[in-house]
Amino acid sequence: MSQEYILEMTDIVKEFPGVRALKGVQLKVRPGRVHTLMGENGAGKSTLMKCLIGIHPPTSGRIVYDGREVCFKNTHEALNAGISMIHQELSPVPERSVAENLWLGRVPVKGIRVDHKKMREDSFKLFKSLGLDVNPDEKMGNLTVAKMQMVEIAKAVSYDSKIVIMDEPTSSLTETEVEHLFRIIEDLKKKNVAVIYISHKMDEIFRISDDITVFRDGEYVCTDAAKNLTVDKLITLMVGREVTEMFPKVECPIGETILKVENLSAGRAVKNVSFELHRGEILGMAGLVGAGRTETAETIFGLRTKTGGKIYKDGVELNIRSPEDAIKNGIALLTEDRRGKGIVGLLSITDNTTIASLKDYGFPLNHNKMRADTEDYVAKLNTKTPSIATQIQNLSGGNQQKVLVGRSLLTNPDILIVDEPTRGIDVGAKAEIHALISKLAGEGKGIIMISSEMPEVMGMSDRIVVMHEGVMTAILDRKDFSSELILEYATSDIPCDPDVPPTDPGR
Ligand SMILES: Nc1ncnc2c1ncn2[C@@H]1O[C@H](COP(=O)(O)OP(=O)(O)OP(=O)(O)O)[C@@H](O)[C@H]1O
Ligand SMILES: [Mg+2]
Known part of the structure; x- marks a missing residue:
């Protein structure tokens, strides 16, 4: 029996304390297709994927995968069932080698020992099959964010999955690597693997998507074939209003x-x-x-x-x-390595915004002013958060980035x-x-x-x-x-x- 969908998620609700991140959404994915999820920062894209692979079990809803109803309790279960994910926020083990990161949780053993030789050989083989130029012996922490991202991609692909989820896989890649990734995706499609793709880059989306589903504010908006959509149509669906994608270069005198x-x-x-x-x-x-x-x-x-x-x-x-x-x-720097050098996950939005400007808040610290300045940047950048006291790790990726932009601007x-x-x-x-x-x-x-x-x-x-x-x-x-x-x-x-x-x- 041929099955139309490899994955059907229906009426998915996800509640976090104080936040209803998903309000009953659906997603239907066909094998051998690239299905892109679109929506503004905080719309619920990553959360839906985390519901699927058992990181955050949904509050309610139904997931049918490969013909049977599932509810994975953790990512391990999802992986074993054939769903792997490249996360938006990478979490490599920087002190370990690339090979160790790649085979983490499934290292080859010989007797009671880790078979390092096989691990290196398998890594070489994998990189070769994907045409990647990475040394498996290199320490993960020495790689650029882009290379790390390519290793994560290789890792996800290496599981032989039926669904590969890519949450903003190209955020740190330049054009050459993006082309590379797209070739990998084409190969996956040929093997009838479904790719669930999340990105904010319009040109990419229209190049590789077969189907597109749009979410807005935790709600399902629509699903359509990419060929029936245009950039303008998509933006209107996502944002609910018209937005220009132009770059407003303001001419100003050079001093x-x-x-x-x-x-x-x-x-x-x-x-x-x-x-x-x-x-x-x-x-x-x-x-x-x-x-x-x-x-x-x-x-x-x-x-x-x-x-x-x-x-x-x-x-x-x-x-x-x-x-x-x-x-x-x-001099201020807004880092590209949001997770490694940027956010302090457990601290609040306020702390993360003001952390580089503490000297401006006197001693003892003027908390009212810190909160006022934070509110100011949250408003200016339209950061989506329940409150400025929220831990930054609970924000969506794009909204974390906005907090970091606020931090670097605040140091004046x-x-x-x-x-x-x-x-x-x-x-x-x-x-x-x-x-x-x-x-x-x-x-x-x-x-x-x-x-x-x-x-x-x-x-x-x-x-x-x-x-x-x-x-x-x-x-x-x-x-x-x-x-x-x-x-x-x-x-x-x-x-x-x-x-x-x-x-x-x-x-
Ligand atoms: N662990 C958590 N605890 C509390 N709230 C959370 C948690 N994870 C996500 N949220 C909230 O759920 C909502 C959806 O977030 P999600 O990360 O799914 O957005 P997204 O569509 O992936 O956005 P982006 O494009 O910025 O990555 C946001 O309001 C976010 O603050
Ligand atoms: Mg996200």
Whole structure:
């Protein structure tokens, strides 16, 4: 008997204390198809998937999987039944090797010993079959967020599942890896595996989805074939109103140099990077994974040890040894590694917002002002939370990101470095964050914006620094921006001299 659906979830309700996250939603997934879940930050997408795989059993509702009613008690049960998930918030064990992370909970044994040899061989085999360039012996913590994400993808695929859930799998990937993932997805489809895909990136969604289900505010809106939908239609379904997906570049005067980086190096990750940032300027940073953009930002911010070069602010050389030094000097960093270096899960929204600005709240701390400032950013960024006292770990991924954006803005920096600022942010909220960044530039601050999303980095930046494997290969002026040119420089090996206008990297 051929079955139409591999998964049917009906009338799913999920209540958390004080929050009705899912209000009776449905989802029907066919084998061999990519089924995308869409909805604003906090709509309930991740929660529905967690209900499915036994992380949060639903308060009520019915789940029929592979022809029988199920209610998995934990992820282990779900995995054994053939459902694996790549989580939105990665949770690797950083001190362990890639191979150990990959086979965690199912390590091959020989007698009573872990069979390390087999583990390494199986890892090599898996990476080879997926065409991934990752060393299984590397410590997980040494990988970039992107590489970690690729390892998680490999891990989910390795279970031979009937359903693979991907919750924002591309949030830290650049275009090359995204293409790679899409090939993996095509292969899964050929094997009749169903892929449940969650993303906020419209271009991706329309490239790979067969079916799309939209949720709004914990409620089911509709399901349709992707070919019957358009970006505008989808946005209206998701948000309930019309939103532009444009990037509001606000022209503002470019002033004096505020930050000068001269021959900055950090081990092998950053090699002799030099650029100047001006007041009022948004300096984009583009490149592929491993380009060294995040590492450059971390070195300026004192998270990573500088092994060479100089950093000047307003002409004065800085000696930054720690993030505290950087913040004291008016530099803020919005990290790309939300879970590892960003949020403090158990603390409230208020604590997470104000944590980098505590010195501004006197002693003893002025809690009323802390709460007022937090309320202010929650309102400005439209963060969806029951209250500012809620633990940040209970917010949806996109809403956690909004809290971090608020934190970096609240330190009132002269120089703001944002690393993938709109990662996981829905289309409606993106424009709001872009507008806030533009406003800061308008106030005469200098902004460095690392972004792997071409439209974002091209739309927002005055100039773009392009990097490849730790080397700066070009600085482009806005009039010269094109995605082809950026991609060419992103794969070029020739370092650029910041004083000389870039030439065609092909020559
Ligand atoms: N463990 C939890 N405790 C309390 N509330 C929670 C918990 N997990 C999720 N929620 C709430 O449930 C709602 C739905 O969250 P969910 O993470 O499913 O959103 P999402 O659609 O995945 O959003 P995003 O696009 O931002 O990832 C949110 O209001 C969130 O605050
Ligand atoms: Mg989510």
